Amino acid sequence: xxxxxxxxxxxxxxxxxxxxxxxxxxxxxxxxxxxxxxxxxxxxxxxxxxxxxxxxxxxxxxxxxxxxxxxxxxxxxxxxxxxxxxxxxxxxxxxxxxxxxxxxxxxxxxxxxxxxxxxxxxxxxxxxxxxxxxxxxxxxxxxxxxxxxxxxxxxxxxxxxxxxxxxxxxxxxxxxxxxxxxxxxxxxxxxxxxxxxxxxxxxxxxxxxxxxxxxxxxxxxxxxxxxxxxxxxxxxxxxxxxxxxxxxxxxxxxxxxxxxxxxxxxxxxxxxxxxxxxxxxxxxxxxxxxxxxxxxxxxxxxxxxxxxxxxxxxxxxxxxxxxxxxxxxxxxxxxxxxxxxxxxxxxxxxxxxxxxxxxxxxxxxxxxxxxxxxxxxxxxxxxxxxxxxxxxxxxxxxxxxxxxxxxxxxxxxxx
Numbered sequence: 001x002x003x004x005x006x007x008x009x010x011x012x013x014x015x016x017x018x019x020x021x022x023x024x025x026x027x028x029x030x031x032x033x034x035x036x037x038x039x040x041x042x043x044x045x046x047x048x049x050x051x052x053x054x055x056x057x058x059x060x061x062x063x064x065x066x067x068x069x070x071x072x073x074x075x076x077x078x079x080x081x082x083x084x085x086x087x088x089x090x091x092x093x094x095x096x097x098x099x100x101x102x103x104x105x106x107x108x109x110x111x112x113x114x115x116x117x118x119x120x121x122x123x124x125x126x127x128x129x130x131x132x133x134x135x136x137x138x139x140x141x142x143x144x145x146x147x148x149x150x151x152x153x154x155x156x157x158x159x160x161x162x163x164x165x166x167x168x169x170x171x172x173x174x175x176x177x178x179x180x181x182x183x184x185x186x187x188x189x190x191x192x193x194x195x196x197x198x199x200x201x202x203x204x205x206x207x208x209x210x211x212x213x214x215x216x217x218x219x220x221x222x223x224x225x226x227x228x229x230x231x232x233x234x235x236x237x238x239x240x241x242x243x244x245x246x247x248x249x250x251x252x253x254x255x256x257x258x259x260x261x262x263x264x265x266x267x268x269x270x271x272x273x274x275x276x277x278x279x280x281x282x283x284x285x286x287x288x289x290x291x292x293x294x295x296x297x298x299x300x301x302x303x304x305x306x307x308x309x310x311x312x313x314x315x316x317x318x319x320x321x322x323x324x325x326x327x328x329x330x331x332x333x334x335x336x337x338x339x340x341x342x343x344x345x346x347x348x349x350x351x352x353x354x355x356x357x358x359x360x361x362x363x364x365x366x367x368x369x370x371x372x373x374x375x376x377x378x379x380x381x382x383x384x385x386x387x388x389x390x391x392x393x394x395x396x397x398x399x400x401x402x403x404x405x406x407x408x409x410x411x412x413x414x415x
Contacts, residue, residue, distance in 0.1 A: 012070075028317045033355055039056075070414070079377075122192075153185075157192075190225070223251045228255060278296055
């Protein structure tokens with residue numbers, strides 16, 4: 001056997017491979033722009049993609065070079081692994097009572113007065129041990145991976161003090177170390193103003209001076225987030241906080257425009273990588289985000305959970321934005337956590353092309369996380385791949401998320 005040949009593997013033939021390569025980073029995407037290779041194979045070396053091409057051509061090369069063969073004997077369509085760019089899946093407890101009250105017509109304030117809301121999750125997460133948080137997060141990662149998500153952003157934000165925010169980020173780090181699913185941690189210590197702090201400004205100063213230096217020192221996160229809303233943090237204090245975090249070397253993302261429109265302005269002025277939610281965004285906010293080069297990450301799971309309208313995804317694309325779709329999986333407003341279902345439902349509601357929807361949960365979701373090594377199947381990219389039991393890629397969204405991946409590869413290894 002030739003030197004190093006054992007490290008090369010040819011996988012195929014697939015009925016179709018959608019590489020998601022060559023698509024524009026921003027604006028609309030037509031289905032005709034999708035690179036769809038028929039009866040194709042993918043050559044992998046270790047954890048990376050070497051080449052995607054016609055299977056017969058790659059098979060001849062593999063035989064000559066004595067590469068390992070992983071034969072596919074069923075109709076399958078292969079895509080890059082799905083990327084969920086916004087989640088809150090590190091938490092303890094359950095807010096089913098909140099949901100029941102909400103669908104019965106109770107307001108957010110009424111639910112909070114009855115012991116519900118985000119602070120309920122804060123209480124339960126503070127009470128949980130590190131071991132308990134690790135176990136809960138691992139189980140959610142297991143489910144996400146089975147549903148085709150190979151990279152997942154995870155926020156803190158249910159600790160709201162130095163000790164418990166560090167505990168959450170440590171849990172994320174421990175699961176990331178041992179789970180096949182890649183986790184991208186984000187420090188959302190500025191989720192809400194904690195109940196023991198009367199002033200947001202004093203708490204944010206504590207986060208900047210006491211928490212964020214430890215986050216960097218312990219390598220717990222390289223991203224910082226803040227919820228900009230009347231019930232959370234105001235525009236001015238949020239911008240000051242983000243600029244301080246940016247000065248420390250953090251990438252920025254913002255919970256923006258969920259109910260009112262000030263967060264997108266903060267994201268644009270701070271130079272955030274992404275602005276997430278955006279249900280309340282108008283053409284003015286879309287223009288601000290476009291000029292600043294901010295990725296728009298929309299969260300249909302929150303709209304479904306709260307019974308409210310979707311973010312204007314079609315207008316965002318037509319306005320020249322890079323659109324990502326994420327689940328917002330959390331115990332309160334978005335408990336479903338199924339990325340493919342949510343993307344398909346949003347695509348139907350907002351009239352997104354198949355190409356736009358699939359890009360929003362692969363290559364454009366990678367842009368939202370500032371990741372350049374995944375989201376497409378091309379030379380040098382991480383070999384994260386999902387295969388669906390069909391010979392027509394249109395079936396994936398046609399069945400609105402009920403067609404789940406039949407096979408999943410993470411870093412070149414079949415899970």
